[in-house]
Amino acid sequence: MTTRVVPLKPSAPDVTSEKTTFRVRRRHLKIVLPIAVLCAVVAVAVFAPALAPFDPTAQHLSLRLRPPSWIKGGDPRFLLGTDHLGRDILSRLYYGARVSLPIALAATTTGALIGITLGLLSGYFRGIVDSIVTKLIDIQLSFPFILFAIAVIAISGPKLYMLVLVLAARSWTTFARVVRGETFVIGGNDYVVAARALGASQPRVIFRHILPNILPLAVVIGTLDIGALIILESTLSFLGLGVQPPTVSWGRELSEARQYIQLAWWTTTFPGLALLVVVLFVNLLGDGLRDILDPRLRAR
Amino acid sequence: MNSKSRTLGYAAALATAISWSCVAPASAQPTGQLVIAQGTDAVTMDPGNTTQMTAMQPFNFVYEKLLNRDKDMKLVPELAESWKSVDDLTWEIKLRKGVKFHNGEDFNADSVKFTLDRLRVAGTTAVSGGFTTIDSVNIVDPATVRIVTKKPDPLLPARLAQWGAQMLPAGYFKEVGKEGLARKAVGTGPYRFAEWRKDDRLVFEANPNYWGEKPKFARVIFRPIPDEFARVSALMSGDVDLVVNIPVDFVDKVKTSGSTYLSQTYASATDVFLLGNDEALKKREVRLALNLAIDRKSMIDTLFRGFARPIAQGAAPTDFGYNPNIKDYPYDPEQAKKLLAEAGYAKGLSLTVQSSNGYILGDTLIVEAVVEMLKKVGVDAQPRVLEIARRAEMLGKKQVSGMLLANPGSTLFDADGIVWRLLRPDGLAGVYWPRGQEGTDLFKLMEEARYTIDENKRRDLYYKAAEILHDDPPWVYLWQEFFLYGVSCRVSFEARVDTMILPASISVDAAKKGGGQCK
Amino acid sequence: MTRLTQRLFHFAIVILGVTTLVFIALRMTGDPALMLLPGDPTPEDIMLARQKLGVDQPWMTQYITFIGNAFRGNFGVSFQHGVDATGLVFERLPATAALAGSALLLAAAFAIPLGILAAVFRGTVIDLIVMVLAVIGQGVPFFWLGLMLILIFGVELRWFPTGGYGGWQHLILPSLTLAGYIAASTARLARSSMLEVLGRDYMRTARAKGLALHVVVLKHGLRNAAIPLITFLGLQMGLLLGGTVVVEEIFGWPGVGRLLLQAISYRDYPVVQAATFILAMIFVLVNILVDLIYTVLDPRIRDQR
Secondary structure (H helix, E strand, C coil): CCCCCCCCCCCCCCCCHHHHHHHHHHHHHHHHHHHHHHHHHHHHHHCHHHHCCCCCCCCCHHHCCCCCCCCCCCCCCCCCCECCCCCEHHHHHHHHHHHHHHHHHHHHHHHHHHHHHHHHHHHHHCHHHHHHHHHHHHHHHHCCHHHHHHHHHHHHCCCHHHHHHHHHHHHHHHHHHHHHHHHHHHHCCHHHHHHHHCCCCHHHHHHHHHHHHHHHHHHHHHHHHHHHHHHHHHHHHHCCCCCCCCCCCHHHHHHHCHHHCCCCHHHHHHHHHHHHHHHHHHHHHHHHHHHHHCHHHHHC | CCCCHHHHCCHHHCCEEEECCCCCCCCCCCCCEEEEEECCCCCCCCHHHCCCHHHHCCHHHHCCCCEEECCCCCEEECCEEEEEECCCCEEEEEECCCCECCCCCECCHHHHHHHHHHHHCCCCCCCHHHCCCEEEEEEEECCEEEEEECCCCCCHHHHCCCCCCCCCCHHHHHHHHHHHHHHCCCCCCCEEEEEEECCCEEEEEECCCCCCCCCCCCEEEEEECCCHHHHHHHHHCCCCCEEECCCHHHHHHHHHCCCEEEEEEEEEEEEEEEECCCCHHHCHHHHHHHHHCCCHHHHHHHCCCCCEEECCCCCCCCCECCCCCCCCCCCCHHHHHHHHHHCCCCCCEEEEEEECCCCCCCHHHHHHHHHHHHHHCCEEEEEEECCHHHHHHHHHCCCCCCEEEECCECCCCECHHHHHHHHCCCCCCHHHCHHHCCCCHHHHHHHHHHCCCCHHHHHHHHHHHHHHHHHCCCCEEEEEEEEEEEEECCCEECCCCCCCCCHHHEECCHHHCHHHCCC | CCHHHHHHHHHHHHHHHHHHHHHHHHHHCCCHHHHHCCCCCCHHHHHHHHHHHCCCCCHHHHHHHHHHHHHCCCCCECCCCCCEHHHHHHHHHHHHHHHHHHHHHHHHHHHHHHHHHHHHCCCCHHHHHHHHHHHHHHHCCHHHHHHHHHHHHHHHCCCCCCCCCCCHHHHHHHHHHHHHHHHHHHHHHHHHHHHHHHCCHHHHHHHHCCCCHHHHHHHHHHHHHHHHHHHHHHHHHHHHHHHCHHHHHHHCCCCHHHHHHHHHHCCCHHHHHHHHHHHHHHHHHHHHHHHHHHHHHCHHHHHHC
16 A cells, blocks of 8 residues: 555645635634744754853763752752753753754655655656656565664764664655655646647656646645654664764653653653654644645645 | 673663562472563573673573682582692582483583583684683593693683583483574573563573572563663562662662662673774873873762772772772873873864763763763863674774773673783784783783782782783773662562672562661 | 556565665674674684674675575574574564554544544534644654653553563553554544545535434545545554564563564574564555455445556
């Protein structure tokens, strides 16, 4: 089924004529709020050096595992407390945003580029191309992901861009499957057939007629995918394969602090919340975009 | 010559937990069940095919060796009755009579010859490295063997008590082969093999025909629980009664719960940073500077909450040949900077600081803390986490560069286990260290000590070696590790410095429990 | 070629591709002899060990032997455990199947009805609650969820064991952990599939004819919404079998994931190769099964073929 055409299911058409204006506004609200929240997070990431009260790697070994400042035993200098090496959790959250978000974004983009290209080629040319691409997809899907991650990291060393590639490997198949299916459908549409009959070159047909119809869908998949990759990055950290020190990421924070989940709740709670909020709003944004961008939805 | 998986590191994997479900009445018959759970499972029942600490721990319950160590690490007879050195090369061992393997086979000189012949040829088993000094094993009579070594080997009795030296039944091995032995253990110990569901439970049952003190439990079960928090949770919830390698931050919880207590011991392992083949690291000033730049005390007090002790020479304080007159290095960042400047690195020095993740207790924490300290003396230190196979490759092929966290230790509790093993000219650290080369004063000391049978003379030689190792440190010393066990108040447990859990170290004797931590 | 043979050919290539890639990946990333030997082996030790393991041969020779034996289901003797590798993997399959199966069932049993409810009552509080829960479910890494469950139900309440393998009590927490994540995406998918179906003309017609809401939803809606759901759950099943490793680590569950992880760490070639081959086979079987269900559920697809 992995190679089957599985169009992303759009939300039901909810546009009835008399309520259009209201619904449209509500829909826009559905993306404005997530965008606002995500912009705030991006701003924090960008201005982390200015905002953070401490260097995120600065250790205060004698002040390990201090609770947030408002709790008894807390230190007023450390608003959200300190971690197991006495580092300021708030500062690490700020700096973590600079890593967690770009990694997921870069991985999704890479995955999208590979997936859309292969999906387009496969859906447009069909035949042998399609046969090869679907085999690639299934090989990727049945290849144990952890072995893949260990292999890549063992060969190259733990570099950030390698981590991006590992995550992208998990992400491209979704793009490829969906785009392939859509291209099948669009490729059979009258106007595409007509364009071909009129002698339009193949690149022209692909880029002018098919790609524009696919991009909105890809944006939607991409948005939904970012959330999943942020979580996946933390899972890789759990297995020791994620972001490596001294780089700070929310996923690494969460997984490294996991043994303190009971002794020092603040060490896991704040990075966990940060992850949750971002994944939540990224997903909401994806849902909102789907309602607005999905061309089939608009057509109805 | 030693079980060297210590250098590979396994500490995080080594966590052992014990529980037993029914309260055993004070009777002669073994009752109750003791569940011993570990960080990872055993990998094989063949003592010759693994060097992983956790995998060897269960062997103590089914197998026995000719000699063993008592709780002060003194060699004591187990399947041997006595041993003596006949001449420089020959050792005579008298065997215990009337002992039977679990399959009914007799334990006798044939078993000893079979077991040692299998081990003594390099490359035939994973543990052979520790037995290659043996030249031949000769049967005198069914209860006497003579072991001839290639050169005088003062450590031969210790070798017979070390990992891999478990006595195996020759007939059983002939019948089932290597694969059969890997699946099912047949030994002479107080418990016999019952069932093994890999990565879930390994079950032993009391051996009613045991030659020695009757087993205390009807069943002993080993269970692997990989996650540290889950392991401590299992202890707290009563699912499990003893956990090895309690993370230090859980110590208070274990001590105050009322139903669990803390048991602790020094371990033979020491944490050090091996130094690699960088040009700068060949200079004594640089190596000394690195040793002075590390604030061991504050790391021990905070990260390890006092559960470790600093070292400043090769051997661990519990080893034979440890020189107690040598003082710890002070924490002196100013002097470190000065030394670096003298060596020509006034403008700084770039070094990678490497470790595995989760294979040495607190490994990534140590690296992150050390990196920060090195930055303070102007060393541009880059932390790097190595996947374990990559790390093994670096060590195995002797391609270490920068600093690499390792935890060498002598399982023979002898300075030889660290000094000779790592610093000989082709050893892990010796290759990069000018003093370790052939013909140097240290080399002569090591070589002489290695083949000296007289204890006092050997000790003096190691004392001298320790002075050289302090004055011109081959690596960055950190500390001797502690092993922390969390124990349920339902059992008594005595930790041993070799970190082994033996049938004899666990009992249901209420008087010894908890030292006031039990309610 | 008929469709079936075409599919079988496709999957044969996939399996060959995966096993070949695994073969290469393993040999590029480390030496099993070094993992097996103690920390400071002599070069002779290494050579002897490599000979013994058969990894001293050129890759091509090893590969030909490997493929030849693999056809007979023989992947060799585990370096680490010293016993037959295929057997090791098969010993673990029941545990993994139990965990993955129960997690999938749990997820489906909760998520599908909730997703449908959310769709039917779109825009109401019910919809909001379900969706918020679903999004939270997707935003929580499951190692964190697992540890929380251990803390609450294992340590504090002591309702369930903190880990281990045995009766149904042992299964609850790990499968809940795993189900949490799947349930979240399943609920979202169920909702959107159902919404799409509800919007179709024939559904409106059915409603207009005066059929009760629950009849319309359950009889017509579910049947049509089921296709993407089954596709999704089938895909999850395939991924789950290899991907339960985190949950297995936390709960000490003796599944294939942990075996594979350890085998990878120790470069135990035979075990990794056997496990990946068997997992790929399962992936393929699940695919074929889903194909079949798909055909039964949707007559149009059947007719197209």
